Amino acid sequence: MPQLANANAGVVIDRLRAWKTESVAQVIEYRGETTIVVPHKLLLATAEHCKQDPELNFNQLSDATCVDRFPNEPRFELNYQLLSIPRLARIRLRTTVSGQQPVIDSLEPLWPGANWMEREIFDLFGIRFEGHSDLRRILLPDEFEGAPLRRDFPVEGKR
């Protein structure tokens, strides 16, 4: 399967570059997986292109999650796993979010399934999603203080 994954990644990168050169800031190949790093401001537009372009046709958002690279800045990395069910292809989009201003466009308008995934990231990392329909805590109680999955939050909890 690795050859196919790479061929697919090549198509995605070519189509994105043809549409807007600056949308692909960096391409990371690791263990047969391709990550396309997208500039913070272009995330929504690039994701939309991945979904709408008939040759890409990424019709499902499999997963969205965050990695905290504290104390590096920008500290947050958001990873979106896109899946195209008709083409049987996967790709990962990544963008960075700064710690001072943890705000990013929501992908909920494109894939309604992003709703709870983004709520989970908001809940556990404290990243706000612009344009989200219902941004509330989801796993933790409403009165909880802090964002527990940040690296500077102690594993044994705050006392």
Next chain:
Amino acid sequence: MVLNMGPQHPSTHGVLRVLLELDGENVVTAVPDLGYLHTGIEKSCEDKTYSQVITLTDRMDYLNPLGNNLVYCLAVEKLLGLEIPKRAQYIRVMMVELQRISSHLVWLGTHALDMGAMSVMLYCFREREGILKIFERFAGQRMMTSYIRIGGLALEPPAGWRELVKRFLDMMPARVDEYEELLTNNRIWHGRLKGVGYLPAETLIAMSTTGPGLRAAGVAFDNRKAFPYSSYEEFEFNVPTRTESDCFARYLVRVQEVRESLKIVRQAMDKITDQGEIRSEAPGVVPPQREKMKTEMEALIYHFKIFTEGFSPPPGEAYVAVESPRGELGCFIASDGSPKPLRVHFRSPSFVNLQALPQMVKGQLIADTVASIGTIDIVLGEVDR
């Protein structure tokens, strides 16, 4: 009127709370409220070595612990670039498919109980007991097996395992027929499930639904076929689909999946040789054999290092998705080159599939909400993690 369904309601399969806004007996809006079982497993992973995380994965989806072990180990093995011996891969497939059958049996039993059919539950749990006995013989544990380890398996299959599995395989098809006899043409079962909880395939895809729920809407997406892992490409099986996309279609898909899993287990049994490796040769990652530790200095050092310090995969990320009984179970691991993972994230199918509930039950009766929650097949341990 706003009605609280759960978190202690038996038909919510755990501690799910649904806020139902009602007009008479019809649901106007349904708002799921989660987190009653949130234990911060992903946070705990930050402070564990890669091998220690395995026992935590058992406890997420407690009806599919082997599947959770598998997805986590596959992700770590991908980070390490580790090849697994074929024999271990086939044993993994066999165990995971047995787990799928047992999970579907619990689903069928509890769902029938929700719908008022008591006897099916007793039958299903009787057969599930047979599977748990197999697990006990293999791993020493009935449920929290931790049998699949990074680099292979925990233990060699026990003596006489073939007879044990074969007896189960010979007994099971007739038992599945028995459930179908009880339910498939049952008028009450039809009345409760047909046309209930319908959602079109496009909506389900957009809501990120996967698994039997999506396949019951006519989309034959299955990670075992689409992105084969652990040598699934060598097995012959079908992906059952239906087109009605209601609760009844989901029931039929799951029953059919049990039959397909039986086929896979049978094939896996033929493929598993009596001799061969169950762990890959990876000094410093896979614990050395006991015998070697008595004669080789290096083996003893590696053993000591693995269990004190752990091992460090090179910096990078990996995402692996497997087909759990509930849908796409994904594991994302980010390594920073230290012995503890920077981030472990589980894309749990129950959590994502549950999102479709409000749309599924809109305008339906409260009793149909019970049916819809049931056929989404959630495990709260996995929803809340």
